Amino acid sequence: MKLHTIAINNLKRRKAKMAFLTIGLSVGIATIVTLVTLTRSMSGDIERKMDEFGANILITPLSNGLAMNYGGISLGGVTFDQREIRESDLARIKTIANHKNISAISPKVLGGVKVGSHDVLLVGVDFASELKMKQWWQIFGAAPKADNELLLGSDSAKVLNVGTGDRIRIKGEEFRVAGILGQTGSQDDALVFAALPKAQKLLGKEGKITLAEVAALCSGCPIGDMVTQIAEKIPDAKVSAIQQVVEGRLKALDQFKRFSYAMAAVVVFIGSLIVFVTMMGSVNERTTEIGVFRAIGFRKSHIMRIILFEAALVSLLAGFLGYGAGMGGAKLALPFMAEGKNTLLAWDGSVAIGAVVLAVALGLVASLYPALHAAKMDPTEALRAL
Amino acid sequence: MSLIEISNVTKQYNGGDEVVEALRGVDIAIEAGEFITIMGQSGSGKSTLLSILGGMNHPTSGEVAMAGVELYRLPGEKLADFRAQNLGFVFQSFHLIPYLTAIENVLLPLAIVKMKGADKNAAAKRALERVGLGNKADRLPNQLSGGEQERVAIARAIVNNPKILLADEPTGNLDSRTSDEVMALFRELNDAGQTVVMVTHNPENCRYSDRSINLRDGLVVGQN
Numbered sequence: 001m002k003l004h005t006i007a008i009n010n011l012k013r014r015k016a017k018m019a020f021l022t023i024g025l026s027v028g029i030a031t032i033v034t035l036v037t038l039t040r041s042m043s044g045d046i047e048r049k050m051d052e053f054g055a056n057i058l059i060t061p062l063s064n065g066l067a068m069n070y071g072g073i074s075l076g077g078v079t080f081d082q083r084e085i086r087e088s089d090l091a092r093i094k095t096i097a098n099h100k101n102i103s104a105i106s107p108k109v110l111g112g113v114k115v116g117s118h119d120v121l122l123v124g125v126d127f128a129s130e131l132k133m134k135q136w137w138q139i140f141g142a143a144p145k146a147d148n149e150l151l152l153g154s155d156s157a158k159v160l161n162v163g164t165g166d167r168i169r170i171k172g173e174e175f176r177v178a179g180i181l182g183q184t185g186s187q188d189d190a191l192v193f194a195a196l197p198k199a200q201k202l203l204g205k206e207g208k209i210t211l212a213e214v215a216a217l218c219s220g221c222p223i224g225d226m227v228t229q230i231a232e233k234i235p236d237a238k239v240s241a242i243q244q245v246v247e248g249r250l251k252a253l254d255q256f257k258r259f260s261y262a263m264a265a266v267v268v269f270i271g272s273l274i275v276f277v278t279m280m281g282s283v284n285e286r287t288t289e290i291g292v293f294r295a296i297g298f299r300k301s302h303i304m305r306i307i308l309f310e311a312a313l314v315s316l317l318a319g320f321l322g323y324g325a326g327m328g329g330a331k332l333a334l335p336f337m338a339e340g341k342n343t344l345l346a347w348d349g350s351v352a353i354g355a356v357v358l359a360v361a362l363g364l365v366a367s368l369y370p371a372l373h374a375a376k377m378d379p380t381e382a383l384r385a386l
Numbered sequence: 387m388s389l390i391e392i393s394n395v396t397k398q399y400n401g402g403d404e405v406v407e408a409l410r411g412v413d414i415a416i417e418a419g420e421f422i423t424i425m426g427q428s429g430s431g432k433s434t435l436l437s438i439l440g441g442m443n444h445p446t447s448g449e450v451a452m453a454g455v456e457l458y459r460l461p462g463e464k465l466a467d468f469r470a471q472n473l474g475f476v477f478q479s480f481h482l483i484p485y486l487t488a489i490e491n492v493l494l495p496l497a498i499v500k501m502k503g504a505d506k507n508a509a510a511k512r513a514l515e516r517v518g519l520g521n522k523a524d525r526l527p528n529q530l531s532g533g534e535q536e537r538v539a540i541a542r543a544i545v546n547n548p549k550i551l552l553a554d555e556p557t558g559n560l561d562s563r564t565s566d567e568v569m570a571l572f573r574e575l576n577d578a579g580q581t582v583v584m585v586t587h588n589p590e591n592c593r594y595s596d597r598s599i600n601l602r603d604g605l606v607v608g609q610n
Contacts (some may be wrong), residue, residue, distance in 0.1 A: 001497045001503075001510075003497055003498070005490070005497070006483075009486055010485055013484070292475075292483065294466065295469065296469065300466075379442045
C-alpha cells in the first residue's frame with residue numbers, strides 16, 4: 001500500500017466522474033492539437049505552393065537603359081549584351097542573415113543567337129536549380145545533362161522544326177536536343193535553354209550572368225528583409241520581390257494562426273475550469289475520507305500528493321487521447337481548410353509531446369488549489385464525529 | 387509519569403457572539419495499559435476531549451502530554467507524525483474508505499511508513515486475524531456487516547502498534563449483541579497490553595473498562 005494505490009483505487013471507483021474529466025480535458029487538448037496541426041499543415045502547403053510559384057526574388061543589373069521583359073516582369077533597363085552581374089557575386093547571397101530560407105538560386109545568362117535562319121533567345125541556366133524552381137515544367141524527352149545538350153521551348157521546337165534527339169548548330173557548335181518543354185503559356189515556350197557555362201561561352205559572357213532568380217521558402221519568410229539583405233551584398237544589382245500572391249495567403253494564414261492561438265487560449269481556460277471544478281467537487285465529496293487520512297497521521301503533503309497524482313494520471317490519459325482525437329480531427333478538417341488536395345498532414349513529435357505535457361501541466365495547475373484545500377482541511381471538522 | 391497527562395485543559399469555541407466552553411479545566415492522568423471509558427451526555431465535552439487527546443484539536447489552554455511528549459508544542463506536521471506513530475483511531479461511523487478492500491483499509495496507516503510491501507501486508511493480515519476477519523480481507527466495506535466494518539476499523543487502528551487506541555462511540559451504530567462482541571474485542575486488546583481510551587454514552591460499556599471518567603458541562607465530575 002502506497003499513496004498512489006489510494007489514488008488509483010479512487011479513480012477506479014469514480015469512473016464516471018473521472019471519465020467526464022478525461023473527456024473534458026481531452027476535448028480541450030484535441031482542439032488545440034487540431035488547430036496547431038492544421039496551421040502547420042497549411043503553412044507547409046503554402047511553402048510547397050511557393051515552390052510551385054517559382055522564384056519570388058529577382059536579381060537584375062542596375063540599369064537605366066532599355067526595357068526588357070521576362071514573363072511580364074520588368075527586369076530593368078539592360079540589353080542582352082550590356083551590363084551583367086558577376087556570377088561569383090551570387091555566392092554572397094548565401095551569406096545573408098536569412099540564408100536558411102533560400103531554397104534555390106537560379107542564375108541566367110541571356111543572349112540572342114542564330115539557329116539556321118532564325119533568331120532565338122538563348123538562355124543559359126543551371127538546370128538543377130532551374131528544374132527545382134520550375135516544378136510545373138513538363139519535359140518531353142529528358143532534361144539536359146551534358147554541356148552539348150539543349151532544352152527547347154515548345155514554340156522554339158516548332159519554329160526550328162526539331163524534335164527530341166535532333167541536332168542543331170549554334171555558332172558552329174553542334175548540340176543535341178535532349179528535351180522539349182510542354183506548352184507553358186509563358187516566355188519559356190519561345191526560348192532555347194542551354195547549360196550556363198556553355199551559354200556564357202557561346203555568348204562571350206564567361207563568368208557573367210544577366211539575372212538571377214531566387215526562391216525563398218517558408219511561411220514566415222521575411223521576403224522584404226531578404227531583398228534588403230541581398231541588395232546590401234550585391235550593391236550593383238537591383239533586387240526586387242515577387243510576393244504579392246504568396247504574401248496575401250501568408251497574411252490569411254497569419255490571421256488563422258492568431259485565431260487558432262486565441263481559440264487555444266479559450267480552450268485551455270475552459271479545460272482548466274473543468275479540471276478545477278471536478279477536482280474541487282471530488283475533494284469536497286471526500287471530506288470524511290481526507291479527515292480519516294489526517295487523523296491516522298497523513299501529512300498535508302501526503303494528501304496533496306494523492307490529489308495531484310490522481311490529476312496527473314487523468315491528465316496524462318487525456319493528453320494521449322486528446323492528441324489522437326486532435327490528429328483525427330485535423331485529418332478530417334484539412335481537406336476543407338487547405339486549397340490543395342495533396343496537402344500533407346503535419347505529423348510532428350513535438351506536438352504529441354507538447355499535447356501530453358500541456359495536459360498534465362493543465363491538470364496539475366488546475367488541481368493545485370483543490371489539493372491545497374484538501375490538505376488544509378481540519379480533521380476534526382472533516383470527521384464531525386470527533 | 388503517566389502515559390497520558392492532561393493538565394487544566396480548557397477549550398472554547400467561538401459561536402458568533404457567544405463563546406461556548408466545551409472543556410473548563412480538565413485534569414486526567416491515564417497509565418499505560420489502562421482501559422478508560424469517558425462517559426457523559428451530549429455536549430458534556432467528551433468528544434472534544436477525545437479530539438484533543440488525538441492531537442487534532444488544539445486546546446485553548448492547558449497541557450496535554452503523551453509518552454512524555456508535550457503534544458501541542460510539536461511544530462507543524464510533527465503532530466501528524468506523532469499520530470501516525472503513537473495513536474490509533476476507531477471512529478463511530480467506522481469511516482472505512484469505500485473503494486478499498488478490508489485489507490487495504492487496514493494498510494492505510496502503513497501507506498506513509500517506510501516498510502517493505504511484504505512486511506506491510508503481513509502486519510495487516512495479522513491485524514485482521516486479530517479481529518477475526520482474516521477470511522474477509524478482500525471484501526469491500528459494503529460487502530461487510532456493521533460489526534465486521536467496526537472490526538476492520540479496529541484492525542486499521544492497531545496495525546501500526548499504537549501506544550494509545552482512541553475510540554469514539556465505537557458501538558454507537560451497532561446492535562447490542564454486536565456491541566458486546568466489539569467491546570469484548572477491545573477488552574481482549576487491552577488484556578494484551580493495549581492502552582484504550584473510549585468515549586461512550588452507553589453505561590453498559592463501562593463494565594469492560596478499568597476506569598470510567600464522567601464529564602458534565604466540560605468538567606470531570608467523577609471517576610470510578
